[in-house]
Amino acid sequence: MASFDDTWIVVPLYNEAAVIADVVADLHTTFAHVVCIDDGSTDASIEAAEGAGALVVRHATNLGQGAALQTGIDFVLAQTAARYLVTFDADGQHQVADAEAMVRKAREEDLAVVFGSRFLDERTKAGWAKRIVLKTAVWATNQTTGLRLTDAHNGLRVIRRDAAAGVSLKQNRMAHASEIVLQLGRTRLPWAEHPVHVLYTDYSKSKGQSLLNAVNILVDLVFR
Amino acid sequence: MNEEKIWIQVLLLLGVAVVTVLLTRSTADARHQAVRRVLLALFALVTAAAILFPTILSRIAHTVGVNRGTDLLLYLLVIAFLSFIATTYRRMKGTDRRITELTRELALTEARLERAGLPTAHQEPDGAAHPGLASPPAAAGEQADASSSAEAAPEPPGPVQGPDAS
Numbered sequence: 302m303a304s305f306d307d308t309w310i311v312v313p314l315y316n317e318a319a320v321i322a323d324v325v326a327d328l329h330t331t332f333a334h335v336v337c338i339d340d341g342s343t344d345a346s347i348e349a350a351e352g353a354g355a356l357v358v359r360h361a362t363n364l365g366q367g368a369a370l371q372t373g374i375d376f377v378l379a380q381t382a383a384r385y386l387v388t389f390d391a392d393g394q395h396q397v398a399d400a401e402a403m404v405r406k407a408r409e410e411d412l413a414v415v416f417g418s419r420f421l422d423e424r425t426k427a428g429w430a431k432r433i434v435l436k437t438a439v440w441a442t443n444q445t446t447g448l449r450l451t452d453a454h455n456g457l458r459v460i461r462r463d464a465a466a467g468v469s470l471k472q473n474r475m476a477h478a479s480e481i482v483l484q485l486g487r488t489r490l491p492w493a494e495h496p497v498h499v500l501y502t503d504y505s506k507s508k509g510q511s512l513l514n515a516v517n518i519l520v521d522l523v524f525r
Numbered sequence: 526m527n528e529e530k531i532w533i534q535v536l537l538l539l540g541v542a543v544v545t546v547l548l549t550r551s552t553a554d555a556r557h558q559a560v561r562r563v564l565l566a567l568f569a570l571v572t573a574a575a576i577l578f579p580t581i582l583s584r585i586a587h588t589v590g591v592n593r594g595t596d597l598l599l600y601l602l603v604i605a606f607l608s609f610i611a612t613t614y615r616r617m618k619g620t621d622r623r624i625t626e627l628t629r630e631l632a633l634t635e636a637r638l639e640r641a642g643l644p645t646a647h648q649e650p651d652g653a654a655h656p657g658l659a660s661p662p663a664a665a666g667e668q669a670d671a672s673s674s675a676e677a678a679p680e681p682p683g684p685v686q687g688p689d690a691s
Contacts, residue, residue: 338632356636358632359632360628360629360632361631361632362628364624364625364628368625368628368629371629372629372632372633375629375633376633376636380633380636380637380640471622473621473625
């Protein structure tokens with residue numbers, strides 16, 4: 302517990318009242334500092350997150366996940382002394398143990414960025430349609446960013462303070478996942494990938510990215 | 526020149542005059558406004574000329590290879606419409622960016638106030654006063670959210686000047 306006192310978990314939160322309390326409670330078993338960026342939720346997400354002990358920063362109106370992520374980064378840089386920030390999805394598909402291992406990896410190998418990747422091992426069970434969408438996104442991201450990643454749209458990342466300062470997301474919607482890779486790559490700081498297990502529950506499947514969303518992501522990236 | 530024609534001419538001229546005045550009054554920075562006013566004056570003159578001497582339009586159309594003056598107008602209208610879409614899209618993007626920045630600034634300021642305001646609500650003036658790692662996350666969770674936001678909103682100077690000693 303004490304060894305993660307320099308780490309803040311940033312959770313973009315939008316209408317996840319059903320699961321957010323469990324996600325926050327789960328994170329608190331390892332990490333003391335959890336901030337949820339509420340992106341104008343219309344359900345009881347804020348109460349659930351605060352009830353579970355998370356700090357909640359509220360967007361007055363819905364802006365998109367990219368905007369929430371940027372607000373979280375700004376918050377950690379301006380109002381905490383954190384050395385590492387971890388971006389973590391609110392829908393419960395990430396594992397706290399993976400986040401813990403990634404922070405350890407960043408510390409031990411002196412890395413500025415650790416990207417989670419669900420394709421480095423066989424733990425993650427993704428359907429073929431999702432696989433195609435994600436692989437296409439990876440390909441497009443690698444084309445534009447110059448980094449060679451195996452997984453692009455993975456919300457689990459560890460970002461060291463100096464690397465976080467180089468992030469300024471302009472894409473409010475889903476294309477931010479590629480934009481953040483691009484901007485972290487531009488900092489020229491050392492990075493690595495780490496295998497993570499993404500758990501596709503019925504809940505996360507019902508909220509996940511569809512094939513049509515991949516079209517939106519590509520169009521957003523091309524017509525910046 | 527028959528009488529019906531004079532009526533439509535008067536109507537059209539009035540319309541052009543009204544639009545010109547409305548557009549001239551809109552505010553923008555000085556240089557853009559000057560350019561816009563010059564263009565507007567030109568527009569008013571050309572339009573008035575086209576209304577008073579309809580044959581001019583046809584003659585211009587013929588010289589650029591268009592059959593009728595109305596066709597020429599249609600083409601110009603399409604160009605004007607497309608440029609309107611382009612400028613409006615750019616302006617909308619700018620507005621979106623400003624809303625994002627405004628919302629973010631508001632969210633971060635609220636968070637700062639709430640965290641600085643914690644000691645007053647929990648009668649613990651020292652220790653938790655700094656926004657940063659000093660504030661225990663457990664304390665944030667215990668707090669009743671409704672009362673804290675209601676307290677922070679009406680009196681922002683309180684937490685800014687320093688936590689209450691009571």
